[in-house]
Amino acid sequence: MARELLPLAKGQLLDEELELSLGELCRACHMELEELEEWLAEGVVEPLPGGGRRFAAISVRRVQRARRLRDDLGLNAAGAALVLDLLEEIEWLRQRLARFEG
Amino acid sequence: MEYKDYYQILGVSRDATQDEIKRAYRRLARKYHPDVSKEPDAEARFKEVNEAYEVLKDPEKRAAYDQLGANWQAGQEFRPPPGWDQGFEFHGDFGGGDFSDFFEALFGRGGFGGFGRRARREFHARGQDTHARILIDLEDAYHGATRTVTLKHTELGDDGRPRVVERTLNVQIPKGIRQGQQIRLAGQGAPGIGRGEPGDLYLEVAFKPHPFYKVEGKDVYLDLPVAPWEAALGAVVKVPTPAGLVDLKIPAGSRGGRKLRLKGRGIPARQPGDFYVVLQIALPPADDERSREAYRTFAAAFPSFNPRSSLGV
Numbered sequence: 001m002a003r004e005l006l007p008l009a010k011g012q013l014l015d016e017e018l019e020l021s022l023g024e025l026c027r028a029c030h031m032e033l034e035e036l037e038e039w040l041a042e043g044v045v046e047p048l049p050g051g052g053r054r055f056a057a058i059s060v061r062r063v064q065r066a067r068r069l070r071d072d073l074g075l076n077a078a079g080a081a082l083v084l085d086l087l088e089e090i091e092w093l094r095q096r097l098a099r100f101e102g
Numbered sequence: 103m104e105y106k107d108y109y110q111i112l113g114v115s116r117d118a119t120q121d122e123i124k125r126a127y128r129r130l131a132r133k134y135h136p137d138v139s140k141e142p143d144a145e146a147r148f149k150e151v152n153e154a155y156e157v158l159k160d161p162e163k164r165a166a167y168d169q170l171g172a173n174w175q176a177g178q179e180f181r182p183p184p185g186w187d188q189g190f191e192f193h194g195d196f197g198g199g200d201f202s203d204f205f206e207a208l209f210g211r212g213g214f215g216g217f218g219r220r221a222r223r224e225f226h227a228r229g230q231d232t233h234a235r236i237l238i239d240l241e242d243a244y245h246g247a248t249r250t251v252t253l254k255h256t257e258l259g260d261d262g263r264p265r266v267v268e269r270t271l272n273v274q275i276p277k278g279i280r281q282g283q284q285i286r287l288a289g290q291g292a293p294g295i296g297r298g299e300p301g302d303l304y305l306e307v308a309f310k311p312h313p314f315y316k317v318e319g320k321d322v323y324l325d326l327p328v329a330p331w332e333a334a335l336g337a338v339v340k341v342p343t344p345a346g347l348v349d350l351k352i353p354a355g356s357r358g359g360r361k362l363r364l365k366g367r368g369i370p371a372r373q374p375g376d377f378y379v380v381l382q383i384a385l386p387p388a389d390d391e392r393s394r395e396a397y398r399t400f401a402a403a404f405p406s407f408n409p410r411s412s413l414g415v
Contacts, residue, residue: 006272008248011285011305013276017372028286030231061284061306064233065137072148073131087138091282092319099316099323 018057019048025055029063039066042077044084103203105180108154108167116172120159127155153201163209180204203264226296232303237310238275240317243369244344246277251305255292273305278371280320281308315344320375321368327384328352333360343367343377350379358383 012018020028025045026036039045044066048054065087066080075083109116112126133139134147141147157163174180234253242249251271259265273285284304291301309317316323326341336354340347345367352362360381368375388394 006250006270008272008274009287009290010274011276011287011303013279014284014286014304015278015280015371058283060286060304061282064304068137069135072135073128083138095281095316095318098311099318 012057014057014060016056016058020055020057020059022053022055025059025063028060029067031063031067036063039063039077039081042081044077044081103180103207105174105176105178106150106154106202106204107174107176108157110176111150111154112158114158116168120161123155123158127151127159131155149201153205156201157205157209167208180207206264226298227294228298229292229294229301231301232291233306234303235306235308236273238279238307240309240312240315240322240369241344242275243277243279243309247275249273249275253303271303275307278369278374279307280369280371281317283307314342317369320371321378322375323378323380325382326350326379327382328356330383330385333357333381333383341379352381356381 022033022036026033029036031039036045040047045055045059045063048056062084066075066077066084069075069080069083070077109118112118112123112130114122114126118126130151131148134141134144134151136145136148139148157167232255234251236249236251238247238249241247249272251273252268253271254266254268256264257267271287271290273287276285279285284306287303287305289300290303293300314324322344324341324343326339328337328339331337332339332352333356334354336356337352338349339352341350343364348364348367350362350364358381362379362381364377364379366374367377386393388397
């Protein structure tokens, strides 16, 4: 079978180093500015230190997950923030556990 | 097409109240939500639970479904009886979209989300963003890599029926990527409607389990077996890291469990992670007379050594 040559899809890495403005974060997560500002106040997502309204691109994942938790499970902002914090802790604990269970 | 027992899926009886149905749905939705659940088939179960709830939460749809009768078994080959739905009227568009053939045979294709949505005339909208998880090797995060990713999605065929389509992407994995981070591929999501732009594809990466490296955030751990004399007397040993072999100095007098840090040899980044070597004392087997004699000599050299002194025995 002939292998077709696929074009290389070069994506953008959404990590801690890439910075986004509030508007860019809104667009990436398909949220209205007002709504995201409310989530900011509830701690669903934290701006980078320095007092500005800049965000690490890794926040995109947090906001997207919060949106799904809201839409699918009916959580409000405070509930979604709590769930996300707990999920992050569980992920970290699972990684540690994997180290000790070999 | 297979009959789906929506009551069984939600774990409720056929005479359950609407409140019971809602509670059962909420519980299962929490259990199988793909962002929360670690069940291997969470996504499929979540869809199934949503489909069941879509029908049973709505008294009109529930009554129509009940009219099929209670004698069907889940998975049984199903064909709707002619005229079964006469006298029922359904309202509203269906939220989640992407339901089973069985659902669509009964209730039509209400809301077909994502790929292949039929375009209405003069209606334009951006395509949905899509998400997928991919597994990569830890080494890919050290060096960067190009990986072929096969993704499945559902779209409407020319005959109007949904079908599963595979597509393959060649994706550049950037150096320094870590578990939980996403790669955004602009324009690789669901196609737009009309002249709308396509959505974006988000690939969330996770590492394949490695036989000896363990990852914690951006730090990487390795259990390193050492001989008792290497730990006691010190040694320089070869240690594998995802970036290649390094020579590691084991300080004299090391105990089992000692953690040695190779600074900055974890996952690369502007502030790279660290690589930790955890010493494990490996005992040579005493399986012939010579080695047993060596252990006896060893013991004779430490007449007052009590490994259990901390336990008070």
